[in-house]
Amino acid sequence: MVPRSPSVNEELRRRSRERLLQATVDLVSEHGYEATTLGDIADRAGTARGLVSYYFPGKRQLLQSAVHRLMHMTLSAGLEREPHTEDGRELLARAIDAILGLAVEQRLLMRTHMAGILSADGFVQCPEQQRLAELLRGAVVSYGSPVPDRDYPLLRALLMGAVFSVVLPGAPMPMAQLRAELFHRYGLDWEMGVPPDGEPPGDAPQ
Numbered sequence: 134m135v136p137r138s139p140s141v142n143e144e145l146r147r148r149s150r151e152r153l154l155q156a157t158v159d160l161v162s163e164h165g166y167e168a169t170t171l172g173d174i175a176d177r178a179g180t181a182r183g184l185v186s187y188y189f190p191g192k193r194q195l196l197q198s199a200v201h202r203l204m205h206m207t208l209s210a211g212l213e214r215e216p217h218t219e220d221g222r223e224l225l226a227r228a229i230d231a232i233l234g235l236a237v238e239q240r241l242l243m244r245t246h247m248a249g250i251l252s253a254d255g256f257v258q259c260p261e262q263q264r265l266a267e268l269l270r271g272a273v274v275s276y277g278s279p280v281p282d283r284d285y286p287l288l289r290a291l292l293m294g295a296v297f298s299v300v301l302p303g304a305p306m307p308m309a310q311l312r313a314e315l316f317h318r319y320g321l322d323w324e325m326g327v328p329p330d331g332e333p334p335g336d337a338p339q
Contacts, residue, residue, distance in 0.1 A: 152178035157199035201261035221275035226326030236299040244300040
């Protein structure tokens with residue numbers, strides 16, 4: 134048997150890792166964090182149980198990477214959707230809508246993700262998070278920020294706060310109201326991005 138080349142091995146590792154990340158998103162969305170085991174994730178991904186520990190130090194870190202990958206993919210699709218644009222204000226609107234939309238569509242998953250960030254493990258730095266950061270920072274640059282290294286962390290914090298408000302059990306805030314506040318802060322028109330059905334909230338900033 135001819136040994137596989139390093140590039141082939143790297144591609145196989147990448148695919149195995151991505152299958153684990155996708156399986157984590159699917160299972161936690163279906164059954165919740167506590168009911169999902171690493172063995173379940175390995176089985177769903179069709180990989181050996183040992184590969185999970187090889188790539189990730191634990192389930193919490195795996196979940197954060199999985200959600201960051203989902204956020205990155207969702208944000209990328211939102212920014213690149215038709216019609217293509219280079220308008221920085223439109224790109225920022227699309228970025229905000231992508232993240233808020235994900236919070237609405239994946240409440241349990243995003244709630245679990247936020248709980249993990251607030252736990253003792255804190256925020257996990259990983260390749261998926263870095264890709265997400267690059268896209269968000271790029272939206273800030275396109276918007277015209279003169280100091281993106283200051284404005285990107287602020288946008289990230291505002292989006293995290295909005296996501297938390299959407300998924301908060303028992304007292305969620307309406308997504309449209311949060312969107313209106315963010316759009317007002319950045320001077321974006323309500324019609325930009327992917328506006329929700331209906332008119333802007335009556336008490337939204339103008």
